[in-house]
Amino acid sequence: MDKNLKLKTAEIEKISHLEYFNIAISVDCVIFCYQDKKLQVLLIKSDLEEFSGLYSLLGDLVRPDEDLDSAPYRVLKQRTGMDDLYLEQVRTFGSIDRHVSGRVITTAYYSLIDIKHQKLSVDQNELHWHPVKEIKKLAFDHKIILDSCLQRLREQVMEFPVAFNLLPEKFSLRELQELYESILGINLDRRNFRKKIALKGWLEDLEEMENEVPHRPGKLYSLKQAYRKKKVSKKQKPVLENIFSK
Template sequence: MTAHAAAVQVAVSTVIFALRPHEDTGRMTVWLPLVRRIRDPFGGRWALPGGPLEPDEDLAESAARTLAETTLLAPQYLEQLYAFGNTDRSPGERVVSIVYWALVRSDEAAVAVETENVRWFEADSIPGLAFDHNLIVDYALWRLRNKLEYSHIAHAFLGETFTLSELREVHEAVLQKSLDPANFRRQIEGSGQVVPTGDVQTGGRHRPARLYRYNRDAADGTSGPLAWPAAPAQGTT
Protein backbone atom coordinates (compact mmCIF):
# COMPACT_ATOMS: atom_id res chain seq x y z
CA MET A 1 0.00 0.00 0.00
CA THR A 2 1.39 3.41 -0.95
CA ALA A 3 1.35 6.48 1.25
CA HIS A 4 -1.25 7.99 -1.05
CA ALA A 5 -3.68 5.08 -0.80
CA ALA A 6 -7.16 6.24 0.16
CA ALA A 7 -8.71 5.01 3.38
CA VAL A 8 -11.53 2.51 3.10
CA GLN A 9 -14.84 3.85 4.38
CA VAL A 10 -17.44 1.61 5.97
CA ALA A 11 -21.15 2.19 5.43
CA VAL A 12 -24.22 0.33 6.67
CA SER A 13 -27.35 -0.10 4.52
CA THR A 14 -30.59 -1.96 5.13
CA VAL A 15 -33.09 -3.76 2.92
CA ILE A 16 -36.54 -3.91 4.51
CA PHE A 17 -39.19 -6.13 2.95
CA ALA A 18 -42.90 -5.91 3.68
CA LEU A 19 -45.98 -7.33 1.97
CA ARG A 20 -48.36 -4.77 0.48
CA PRO A 21 -51.11 -4.95 -2.17
CA HIS A 22 -50.09 -4.38 -5.77
CA GLU A 23 -51.45 -1.04 -6.93
CA ASP A 24 -53.12 -2.53 -10.03
CA THR A 25 -54.02 -6.13 -9.19
CA GLY A 26 -54.53 -5.85 -5.43
CA ARG A 27 -52.50 -9.03 -4.91
CA MET A 28 -49.95 -9.02 -2.12
CA THR A 29 -46.39 -8.46 -3.32
CA VAL A 30 -43.02 -7.65 -1.76
CA TRP A 31 -42.24 -3.95 -1.24
CA LEU A 32 -39.34 -2.01 0.24
CA PRO A 33 -38.73 1.62 1.26
CA LEU A 34 -36.14 3.69 -0.61
CA VAL A 35 -34.74 7.14 0.11
CA ARG A 36 -33.84 9.82 -2.43
CA ARG A 37 -30.24 11.01 -2.23
CA ILE A 38 -29.94 14.75 -1.74
CA ARG A 39 -26.22 15.05 -2.53
CA ASP A 40 -23.65 13.70 -4.97
CA PRO A 41 -22.67 11.15 -5.97
CA PHE A 42 -25.99 10.06 -7.50
CA GLY A 43 -27.86 13.11 -6.23
CA GLY A 44 -31.60 12.70 -6.88
CA ARG A 45 -31.38 8.92 -7.31
CA TRP A 46 -33.19 6.47 -5.05
CA ALA A 47 -31.13 4.33 -2.71
CA LEU A 48 -31.38 1.99 0.25
CA PRO A 49 -31.58 3.59 3.70
CA GLY A 50 -28.14 3.82 5.20
CA GLY A 51 -25.06 5.91 5.78
CA PRO A 52 -21.50 5.95 7.12
CA LEU A 53 -20.67 3.92 10.19
CA GLU A 54 -20.04 6.28 13.09
CA PRO A 55 -16.90 5.62 15.20
CA ASP A 56 -18.88 4.87 18.36
CA GLU A 57 -21.52 2.61 16.78
CA ASP A 58 -21.88 -1.10 16.38
CA LEU A 59 -23.03 -2.23 12.95
CA ALA A 60 -26.56 -3.10 14.04
CA GLU A 61 -26.83 0.19 15.94
CA SER A 62 -25.91 2.08 12.78
CA ALA A 63 -28.53 0.22 10.75
CA ALA A 64 -31.21 0.90 13.37
CA ARG A 65 -30.28 4.59 13.64
CA THR A 66 -30.38 5.32 9.91
CA LEU A 67 -33.70 3.49 9.55
CA ALA A 68 -35.24 5.51 12.37
CA GLU A 69 -33.92 8.77 10.94
CA THR A 70 -35.08 8.19 7.37
CA THR A 71 -38.21 6.02 7.57
CA LEU A 72 -39.25 5.90 11.27
CA LEU A 73 -39.15 2.11 11.01
CA ALA A 74 -37.86 0.13 13.97
CA PRO A 75 -37.85 -3.55 12.96
CA GLN A 76 -37.86 -6.05 15.79
CA TYR A 77 -35.00 -7.90 14.16
CA LEU A 78 -32.11 -6.90 11.89
CA GLU A 79 -30.06 -9.71 10.38
CA GLN A 80 -26.75 -9.11 8.70
CA LEU A 81 -27.08 -10.11 5.06
CA TYR A 82 -23.78 -9.61 3.25
CA ALA A 83 -20.83 -7.27 2.69
CA PHE A 84 -20.47 -5.48 -0.65
CA GLY A 85 -17.06 -4.01 -1.43
CA ASN A 86 -16.24 -3.92 -5.14
CA THR A 87 -13.59 -1.28 -5.78
CA ASP A 88 -15.74 0.63 -8.28
CA ARG A 89 -19.02 0.71 -6.35
CA SER A 90 -18.63 4.33 -5.20
CA PRO A 91 -17.16 7.03 -7.49
CA GLY A 92 -13.95 8.57 -6.21
CA GLU A 93 -13.66 6.61 -2.97
CA ARG A 94 -13.47 3.09 -1.60
CA VAL A 95 -16.59 2.22 0.38
CA VAL A 96 -17.48 -1.18 1.85
CA SER A 97 -21.16 -1.55 2.74
CA ILE A 98 -22.33 -3.94 5.42
CA VAL A 99 -25.92 -4.72 4.47
CA TYR A 100 -28.64 -5.73 6.89
CA TRP A 101 -32.10 -6.92 6.05
CA ALA A 102 -35.38 -7.07 7.92
CA LEU A 103 -38.84 -8.45 7.25
CA VAL A 104 -41.73 -6.55 8.78
CA ARG A 105 -45.42 -7.20 9.21
CA SER A 106 -47.95 -4.94 7.51
CA ASP A 107 -48.83 -3.19 10.78
CA GLU A 108 -45.16 -2.44 11.38
CA ALA A 109 -44.70 -1.13 7.83
CA ALA A 110 -47.73 1.14 8.20
CA VAL A 111 -45.84 3.44 10.57
CA ALA A 112 -43.14 4.21 8.01
CA VAL A 113 -43.04 7.83 6.92
CA GLU A 114 -43.57 8.58 3.22
CA THR A 115 -42.37 11.92 1.89
CA GLU A 116 -40.97 13.36 -1.31
CA ASN A 117 -37.68 11.68 -0.41
CA VAL A 118 -38.94 8.44 1.17
CA ARG A 119 -41.18 6.10 -0.81
CA TRP A 120 -42.21 2.45 -0.96
CA PHE A 121 -41.48 0.56 -4.19
CA GLU A 122 -42.48 -2.89 -5.39
CA ALA A 123 -39.29 -4.92 -4.99
CA ASP A 124 -39.37 -6.40 -8.49
CA SER A 125 -40.05 -3.04 -10.18
CA ILE A 126 -37.55 -0.66 -8.65
CA PRO A 127 -35.87 2.06 -10.73
CA GLY A 128 -32.13 2.37 -11.36
CA LEU A 129 -30.67 2.93 -7.90
CA ALA A 130 -27.55 4.68 -6.69
CA PHE A 131 -24.29 2.76 -6.34
CA ASP A 132 -24.79 -1.02 -6.63
CA HIS A 133 -28.06 -1.01 -4.70
CA ASN A 134 -29.98 -2.80 -7.49
CA LEU A 135 -27.55 -5.69 -7.09
CA ILE A 136 -28.06 -5.63 -3.33
CA VAL A 137 -31.86 -5.73 -3.66
CA ASP A 138 -31.64 -8.58 -6.18
CA TYR A 139 -29.44 -10.54 -3.80
CA ALA A 140 -31.75 -9.92 -0.87
CA LEU A 141 -34.77 -11.08 -2.90
CA TRP A 142 -32.89 -14.21 -3.93
CA ARG A 143 -32.06 -14.93 -0.29
CA LEU A 144 -35.65 -14.36 0.78
CA ARG A 145 -37.07 -16.69 -1.86
CA ASN A 146 -34.43 -19.31 -1.22
CA LYS A 147 -34.91 -19.32 2.56
CA LEU A 148 -38.68 -19.48 2.19
CA GLU A 149 -38.28 -22.97 0.73
CA TYR A 150 -36.44 -24.46 3.70
CA SER A 151 -36.87 -22.22 6.76
CA HIS A 152 -39.49 -20.55 8.95
CA ILE A 153 -38.75 -17.12 7.54
CA ALA A 154 -42.37 -16.53 6.45
CA HIS A 155 -43.12 -16.16 10.16
CA ALA A 156 -41.65 -12.63 10.06
CA PHE A 157 -44.55 -11.42 7.89
CA LEU A 158 -47.18 -12.91 10.23
CA GLY A 159 -48.27 -12.70 13.83
CA GLU A 160 -47.61 -15.39 16.38
CA THR A 161 -50.69 -17.25 15.12
CA PHE A 162 -52.04 -17.43 11.58
CA THR A 163 -54.29 -19.38 9.29
CA LEU A 164 -52.95 -21.59 6.52
CA SER A 165 -54.55 -19.24 4.01
CA GLU A 166 -52.52 -16.36 5.44
CA LEU A 167 -49.36 -18.44 5.31
CA ARG A 168 -50.07 -19.45 1.71
CA GLU A 169 -50.60 -15.79 0.80
CA VAL A 170 -47.11 -15.02 2.10
CA HIS A 171 -45.60 -17.81 0.00
CA GLU A 172 -47.49 -16.68 -3.09
CA ALA A 173 -46.44 -13.05 -2.61
CA VAL A 174 -42.76 -13.89 -2.15
CA LEU A 175 -42.55 -16.58 -4.84
CA GLN A 176 -44.78 -14.66 -7.30
CA LYS A 177 -46.91 -17.64 -8.22
CA SER A 178 -50.23 -19.16 -7.26
CA LEU A 179 -50.22 -22.26 -5.09
CA ASP A 180 -52.94 -24.89 -4.97
CA PRO A 181 -54.62 -24.53 -1.55
CA ALA A 182 -55.14 -28.26 -0.98
CA ASN A 183 -51.58 -29.19 -1.95
CA PHE A 184 -50.15 -26.37 0.14
CA ARG A 185 -52.15 -27.50 3.18
CA ARG A 186 -50.97 -31.11 2.79
CA GLN A 187 -47.34 -30.07 2.40
CA ILE A 188 -47.36 -27.68 5.34
CA GLU A 189 -49.22 -29.98 7.70
CA GLY A 190 -47.08 -32.92 6.62
CA SER A 191 -43.85 -31.03 7.20
CA GLY A 192 -44.41 -30.71 10.94
CA GLN A 193 -43.32 -27.07 10.79
CA VAL A 194 -46.66 -25.77 12.03
CA VAL A 195 -49.00 -27.00 14.74
CA PRO A 196 -52.65 -26.10 15.41
CA THR A 197 -53.24 -23.90 18.43
CA GLY A 198 -56.71 -25.25 19.09
CA ASP A 199 -58.18 -21.80 18.44
CA VAL A 200 -60.00 -20.45 15.41
CA GLN A 201 -60.06 -17.11 13.66
CA THR A 202 -63.25 -15.23 14.42
CA GLY A 203 -65.01 -12.32 12.78
CA GLY A 204 -65.28 -13.58 9.20
CA ARG A 205 -68.33 -14.47 7.16
CA HIS A 206 -67.21 -18.02 6.47
CA ARG A 207 -66.55 -20.98 8.71
CA PRO A 208 -63.91 -20.01 11.28
CA ALA A 209 -60.44 -21.01 10.09
CA ARG A 210 -58.08 -22.93 12.35
CA LEU A 211 -55.16 -20.97 13.79
CA TYR A 212 -51.63 -22.34 13.67
CA ARG A 213 -48.25 -21.43 15.06
CA TYR A 214 -44.76 -22.46 14.06
CA ASN A 215 -43.42 -25.58 15.75
CA ARG A 216 -40.28 -24.40 17.50
CA ASP A 217 -39.40 -28.01 18.36
CA ALA A 218 -38.86 -28.50 14.63
CA ALA A 219 -36.50 -25.53 14.27
CA ASP A 220 -34.57 -25.60 11.02
CA GLY A 221 -31.31 -24.33 12.48
CA THR A 222 -31.19 -21.24 10.29
CA SER A 223 -30.68 -17.76 11.62
CA GLY A 224 -33.39 -15.24 10.97
CA PRO A 225 -36.50 -13.68 12.44
CA LEU A 226 -37.46 -16.82 14.35
CA ALA A 227 -34.46 -16.07 16.56
CA TRP A 228 -36.42 -13.21 18.21
CA PRO A 229 -35.63 -11.93 20.76
CA ALA A 230 -32.07 -13.23 20.49
CA ALA A 231 -29.35 -10.80 19.50
CA PRO A 232 -28.73 -10.42 15.74
CA ALA A 233 -26.08 -12.65 14.23
CA GLN A 234 -22.83 -10.83 13.56
CA GLY A 235 -21.62 -12.98 10.68
CA THR A 236 -22.79 -12.75 7.10
CA THR A 237 -25.36 -15.24 5.88
Protein backbone atom coordinates (compact mmCIF):
# COMPACT_ATOMS: atom_id res chain seq x y z
CA MET A 1 0.00 0.00 0.00
CA ASP A 2 2.74 2.34 0.96
CA LYS A 3 4.71 1.19 -2.01
CA ASN A 4 1.68 1.61 -4.21
CA LEU A 5 1.26 5.17 -3.15
CA LYS A 6 4.86 5.94 -3.77
CA LEU A 7 4.62 4.46 -7.21
CA LYS A 8 1.60 6.54 -7.93
CA THR A 9 3.34 9.69 -6.81
CA ALA A 10 6.31 8.96 -9.01
CA GLU A 11 3.94 8.33 -11.87
CA ILE A 12 2.22 11.60 -11.30
CA GLU A 13 5.49 13.43 -11.12
CA LYS A 14 6.56 11.90 -14.36
CA ILE A 15 3.36 12.89 -16.07
CA SER A 16 3.62 16.27 -14.51
CA HIS A 17 7.12 16.69 -15.83
CA LEU A 18 6.02 15.63 -19.25
CA GLU A 19 3.20 18.06 -19.15
CA TYR A 20 5.52 20.89 -18.33
CA PHE A 21 7.11 20.28 -21.62
CA ASN A 22 3.77 19.81 -23.22
CA ILE A 23 3.22 23.48 -23.72
CA ALA A 24 4.03 24.38 -27.27
CA ILE A 25 5.00 27.85 -28.37
CA SER A 26 3.96 29.36 -31.64
CA VAL A 27 4.13 32.67 -33.40
CA ASP A 28 1.24 34.38 -35.14
CA CYS A 29 1.72 37.09 -37.73
CA VAL A 30 -0.61 39.96 -38.42
CA ILE A 31 0.49 40.92 -41.90
CA PHE A 32 -0.76 44.32 -42.95
CA CYS A 33 -0.83 45.69 -46.45
CA TYR A 34 -2.41 48.75 -48.01
CA GLN A 35 -4.53 48.05 -51.05
CA ASP A 36 -7.57 49.71 -52.62
CA LYS A 37 -7.13 52.54 -50.12
CA LYS A 38 -7.76 50.13 -47.26
CA LEU A 39 -5.60 48.63 -44.56
CA GLN A 40 -5.82 44.89 -45.09
CA VAL A 41 -4.65 41.75 -43.33
CA LEU A 42 -3.53 38.44 -44.73
CA LEU A 43 -5.62 35.53 -43.48
CA ILE A 44 -5.88 31.83 -44.19
CA LYS A 45 -8.94 29.66 -44.03
CA SER A 46 -8.90 27.66 -40.85
CA ASP A 47 -8.49 23.97 -41.47
CA LEU A 48 -9.99 23.00 -38.14
CA GLU A 49 -13.53 21.78 -38.02
CA GLU A 50 -14.28 23.82 -34.92
CA PHE A 51 -13.61 26.93 -36.92
CA SER A 52 -15.00 25.93 -40.27
CA GLY A 53 -15.75 29.02 -42.26
CA LEU A 54 -13.54 31.18 -40.11
CA TYR A 55 -10.20 32.65 -41.03
CA SER A 56 -7.07 32.71 -38.94
CA LEU A 57 -3.71 34.44 -38.84
CA LEU A 58 -0.60 32.89 -40.28
CA GLY A 59 1.37 31.08 -37.65
CA ASP A 60 3.46 28.08 -36.83
CA LEU A 61 5.16 26.37 -33.95
CA VAL A 62 8.56 27.70 -33.01
CA ARG A 63 11.29 25.23 -33.84
CA PRO A 64 13.69 24.04 -31.21
CA ASP A 65 16.62 25.36 -33.19
CA GLU A 66 15.44 28.83 -34.07
CA ASP A 67 15.25 32.06 -32.15
CA LEU A 68 11.76 33.15 -31.25
CA ASP A 69 12.17 36.38 -33.19
CA SER A 70 13.32 34.44 -36.25
CA ALA A 71 10.23 32.26 -36.38
CA PRO A 72 7.90 34.86 -37.89
CA TYR A 73 10.39 35.50 -40.69
CA ARG A 74 10.46 31.81 -41.49
CA VAL A 75 6.69 31.55 -41.38
CA LEU A 76 6.27 34.45 -43.74
CA LYS A 77 8.94 33.21 -46.09
CA GLN A 78 7.45 29.71 -46.17
CA ARG A 79 3.84 30.63 -46.47
CA THR A 80 4.01 33.64 -48.70
CA GLY A 81 7.46 33.75 -50.25
CA MET A 82 7.96 37.21 -48.83
CA ASP A 83 11.23 38.35 -47.42
CA ASP A 84 12.88 41.35 -45.89
CA LEU A 85 9.88 42.84 -44.22
CA TYR A 86 9.18 44.96 -41.23
CA LEU A 87 8.30 42.91 -38.15
CA GLU A 88 7.53 43.87 -34.59
CA GLN A 89 6.79 41.73 -31.57
CA VAL A 90 3.62 42.85 -29.85
CA ARG A 91 2.49 40.56 -27.06
CA THR A 92 2.34 36.95 -25.96
CA PHE A 93 -1.01 35.29 -25.46
CA GLY A 94 -1.28 32.30 -23.20
CA SER A 95 -4.73 31.56 -21.84
CA ILE A 96 -5.14 27.90 -20.98
CA ASP A 97 -7.96 27.33 -23.39
CA ARG A 98 -6.96 29.59 -26.23
CA HIS A 99 -6.13 26.73 -28.57
CA VAL A 100 -8.48 23.84 -29.21
CA SER A 101 -5.91 21.16 -29.85
CA GLY A 102 -3.69 21.57 -26.81
CA ARG A 103 -1.78 24.05 -24.78
CA VAL A 104 -0.20 26.53 -27.14
CA ILE A 105 1.20 29.86 -26.11
CA THR A 106 1.66 32.26 -28.97
CA THR A 107 3.72 35.36 -29.51
CA ALA A 108 2.11 37.88 -31.83
CA TYR A 109 4.03 39.92 -34.38
CA TYR A 110 2.83 42.45 -36.83
CA SER A 111 4.34 42.93 -40.21
CA LEU A 112 4.09 45.65 -42.84
CA ILE A 113 4.53 44.93 -46.51
CA ASP A 114 4.37 46.82 -49.74
CA ILE A 115 1.93 44.76 -51.74
CA LYS A 116 3.24 46.00 -55.06
CA HIS A 117 6.83 45.26 -54.28
CA GLN A 118 6.35 41.76 -52.96
CA LYS A 119 5.51 38.96 -55.30
CA LEU A 120 3.11 37.13 -53.13
CA SER A 121 1.95 33.63 -53.87
CA VAL A 122 -1.46 33.97 -52.38
CA ASP A 123 -4.09 32.11 -54.32
CA GLN A 124 -2.78 28.58 -54.25
CA ASN A 125 -2.42 28.73 -50.51
CA GLU A 126 -5.94 29.75 -49.60
CA LEU A 127 -4.47 33.02 -48.48
CA HIS A 128 -6.59 36.12 -48.83
CA TRP A 129 -6.40 39.78 -47.99
CA HIS A 130 -9.21 41.12 -45.83
CA PRO A 131 -9.92 44.77 -45.04
CA VAL A 132 -9.30 45.23 -41.33
CA LYS A 133 -12.51 47.15 -40.87
CA GLU A 134 -14.59 44.25 -42.16
CA ILE A 135 -13.12 41.57 -39.92
CA LYS A 136 -15.56 40.70 -37.20
CA LYS A 137 -14.52 37.26 -36.09
CA LEU A 138 -11.51 35.02 -36.45
CA ALA A 139 -10.52 31.54 -35.31
CA PHE A 140 -9.00 31.03 -31.86
CA ASP A 141 -8.28 34.33 -30.11
CA HIS A 142 -6.98 35.79 -33.32
CA LYS A 143 -9.40 38.70 -33.34
CA ILE A 144 -7.98 39.86 -30.04
CA ILE A 145 -4.47 39.41 -31.37
CA LEU A 146 -5.38 41.42 -34.45
CA ASP A 147 -6.81 44.21 -32.30
CA SER A 148 -3.66 44.36 -30.18
CA CYS A 149 -1.48 44.56 -33.24
CA LEU A 150 -3.61 47.24 -34.82
CA GLN A 151 -3.48 49.27 -31.66
CA ARG A 152 0.29 48.94 -31.53
CA LEU A 153 0.56 49.94 -35.16
CA ARG A 154 -1.54 53.03 -34.48
CA GLU A 155 0.73 54.01 -31.61
CA GLN A 156 3.84 53.45 -33.69
CA VAL A 157 2.89 55.39 -36.80
CA MET A 158 2.37 58.53 -34.75
CA GLU A 159 5.92 58.47 -33.55
CA PHE A 160 8.09 56.44 -35.87
CA PRO A 161 8.42 56.26 -39.66
CA VAL A 162 7.06 52.74 -40.03
CA ALA A 163 3.97 53.26 -42.16
CA PHE A 164 6.21 53.73 -45.19
CA ASN A 165 6.78 50.00 -45.29
CA LEU A 166 3.23 49.77 -46.61
CA LEU A 167 3.89 52.10 -49.53
CA PRO A 168 5.92 51.79 -52.70
CA GLU A 169 9.29 53.48 -52.91
CA LYS A 170 7.78 56.63 -54.37
CA PHE A 171 4.53 58.09 -53.18
CA SER A 172 2.62 61.34 -53.07
CA LEU A 173 1.56 63.14 -49.93
CA ARG A 174 -2.03 62.36 -50.78
CA GLU A 175 -1.29 58.65 -50.78
CA LEU A 176 0.56 58.98 -47.50
CA GLN A 177 -2.32 60.84 -45.92
CA GLU A 178 -4.86 58.31 -47.13
CA LEU A 179 -2.71 55.57 -45.66
CA TYR A 180 -2.61 57.30 -42.29
CA GLU A 181 -6.35 57.78 -42.43
CA SER A 182 -6.83 54.08 -43.08
CA ILE A 183 -4.58 53.06 -40.24
CA LEU A 184 -5.99 55.48 -37.71
CA GLY A 185 -9.58 55.18 -38.86
CA ILE A 186 -10.16 58.93 -38.91
CA ASN A 187 -10.00 61.80 -41.37
CA LEU A 188 -7.10 64.19 -41.28
CA ASP A 189 -6.74 67.81 -42.27
CA ARG A 190 -4.49 68.10 -45.30
CA ARG A 191 -2.59 71.21 -44.27
CA ASN A 192 -1.98 70.04 -40.72
CA PHE A 193 -0.96 66.61 -41.86
CA ARG A 194 1.60 68.03 -44.25
CA LYS A 195 2.92 70.39 -41.62
CA LYS A 196 3.42 67.59 -39.17
CA ILE A 197 5.08 65.29 -41.67
CA ALA A 198 7.34 68.12 -42.76
CA LEU A 199 8.25 68.70 -39.12
CA LYS A 200 9.27 65.07 -38.71
CA GLY A 201 11.74 65.46 -41.53
CA TRP A 202 11.32 61.90 -42.72
CA LEU A 203 10.79 62.63 -46.39
CA GLU A 204 12.97 63.32 -49.36
CA ASP A 205 11.54 65.40 -52.16
CA LEU A 206 12.23 63.44 -55.34
CA GLU A 207 11.55 66.41 -57.62
CA GLU A 208 9.34 64.13 -59.64
CA MET A 209 5.65 64.15 -60.36
CA GLU A 210 2.99 61.52 -60.22
CA ASN A 211 1.89 60.31 -63.61
CA GLU A 212 -1.06 58.34 -64.85
CA VAL A 213 -3.34 60.01 -62.37
CA PRO A 214 -6.58 61.44 -63.79
CA HIS A 215 -6.03 64.83 -62.23
CA ARG A 216 -3.32 67.32 -61.47
CA PRO A 217 -0.27 65.26 -60.46
CA GLY A 218 1.34 65.71 -57.06
CA LYS A 219 4.97 65.68 -56.14
CA LEU A 220 6.60 62.38 -55.32
CA TYR A 221 8.51 61.67 -52.13
CA SER A 222 10.38 58.79 -50.59
CA LEU A 223 11.50 57.96 -47.09
CA LYS A 224 15.00 59.21 -46.40
CA GLN A 225 17.55 56.45 -46.44
CA ALA A 226 18.48 56.97 -42.80
CA TYR A 227 15.02 55.96 -41.64
CA ARG A 228 14.78 52.71 -43.54
CA LYS A 229 15.10 49.80 -41.18
CA LYS A 230 13.15 46.67 -41.64
CA LYS A 231 14.46 44.39 -38.93
CA VAL A 232 12.91 43.72 -35.57
CA SER A 233 14.65 46.12 -33.27
CA LYS A 234 14.40 47.02 -29.64
CA LYS A 235 12.94 50.39 -30.43
CA GLN A 236 14.99 52.75 -28.38
CA LYS A 237 13.51 56.09 -27.78
CA PRO A 238 16.20 58.41 -29.06
CA VAL A 239 16.26 60.57 -25.98
CA LEU A 240 14.03 60.98 -23.02
CA GLU A 241 11.95 63.89 -24.14
CA ASN A 242 8.82 65.52 -22.99
CA ILE A 243 9.89 66.00 -19.44
CA PHE A 244 9.03 68.52 -16.83
CA SER A 245 12.30 70.40 -16.89
CA LYS A 246 15.29 71.20 -19.00
